[in-house]
Amino acid sequence: MDKPERCDFLYVHQETVEKVQNSMPAEEDLYDLAELFKVFGDSTRIKILYALLEAELCVCDISQLLGVSQTAVSHQLRVLKNSSLVKYRREGKNIFYSLADDHVRSVLGQGMDHIKE
Amino acid sequence: MDKPERCDFLYVHQETVEKVQNSMPAEEDLYDLAELFKVFGDSTRIKILYALLEAELCVCDISQLLGVSQTAVSHQLRVLKNSSLVKYRREGKNIFYSLADDHVRSVLGQGMDHIKE
DNA sequence: CGTTCATATGAACACTTTATCATATATTAT
DNA sequence: ATAATATATGATAAAGTGTTCATATGAACG
Numbered sequence: 001m002d003k004p005e006r007c008d009f010l011y012v013h014q015e016t017v018e019k020v021q022n023s024m025p026a027e028e029d030l031y032d033l034a035e036l037f038k039v040f041g042d043s044t045r046i047k048i049l050y051a052l053l054e055a056e057l058c059v060c061d062i063s064q065l066l067g068v069s070q071t072a073v074s075h076q077l078r079v080l081k082n083s084s085l086v087k088y089r090r091e092g093k094n095i096f097y098s099l100a101d102d103h104v105r106s107v108l109g110q111g112m113d114h115i116k117e
Numbered sequence: 118m119d120k121p122e123r124c125d126f127l128y129v130h131q132e133t134v135e136k137v138q139n140s141m142p143a144e145e146d147l148y149d150l151a152e153l154f155k156v157f158g159d160s161t162r163i164k165i166l167y168a169l170l171e172a173e174l175c176v177c178d179i180s181q182l183l184g185v186s187q188t189a190v191s192h193q194l195r196v197l198k199n200s201s202l203v204k205y206r207r208e209g210k211n212i213f214y215s216l217a218d219d220h221v222r223s224v225l226g227q228g229m230d231h232i233k234e
Numbered sequence: 235c236g237t238t239c240a241t242a243t244g245a246a247c248a249c250t251t252t253a254t255c256a257t258a259t260a261t262t263a264t
Numbered sequence: 265a266t267a268a269t270a271t272a273t274g275a276t277a278a279a280g281t282g283t284t285c286a287t288a289t290g291a292a293c294g
């Protein structure tokens with residue numbers, strides 16, 4: 001253990017703090033990571049993602065499934081799209097959304113594990 | 118494929134929607150999950166968690182390390198504590214925080230994988 | 235005991251975010 | 265073309281969030 005020092009001017013545990021500082025990811029990555037989790041941090045979007053785990057769905061399906069207005073779903077899908085969490089394809093008047101990759105599944109899974117303790 | 122129906126009154130793809138509906142976790146779990154990710158969705162808290170991946174730290178250490186005021190750190194630690202993401206122990210005037218369990222590490226890791234694509 | 239240091243808490247304010255409403259775009263059918 | 269359907273977009277209002285400031289608590293020590 002290193003010597004405690006005054007908090008407002010010196011590190012209390014300077015050695016430890018320096019070690020940790022060197023292990024921290026780049027500021028930008030930490031910021032992006034927070035942005036990503038922010039996207040997961042809304043129950044409407046979580047529901048959309050869970051629905052898309054099972055099947056490709058059009059906006060209308062999602063709207064009915066969740067009991068959320070089409071407009072709200074559309075807005076949230078845009079957020080998910082901007083974070084590359086979902087992709088879409090057009091088929092006539094419908095636009096079908098699906099998960100962009102398998103990270104979504106893992107992230108949701110890890111989160112659910114924590115909840116279920 | 119099932120027959121498309123009018124969106125505002127019937128499911129567009131009723132069969133699919135029903136299948137998905139049965140696979141959805143309980144409303145409450147989805148809500149809790151969103152709450153959990155909301156906690157990860159702030160860069161100050163993300164930084165705190167990453168710091169705690171490496172070592173147990175007191176509030177002052179964290180404050181210095183991140184260049185964030187003691188008050189702000191304290192407020193955020195409370196949020197993390199309320200979500201059972203961190204635990205703490207007192208040692209004299211210091212209070213040392215550490216990660217509550219290993220889910221944090223996995224969640225952060227999965228998220229970072231997505232970012233790094 | 236009173237002081238100092240480490241941390242916590244409450245209120246206030248600025249900033250975001252989300253749903254809603256009205257409207258626009260795009261596709262298909264008549 | 266016109267109408268109808270599916271989805272997207274922009275503005276607005278309401279709710280939520282994070283930081284700061286001022287202050288409180290709690291421990292150690294002369």
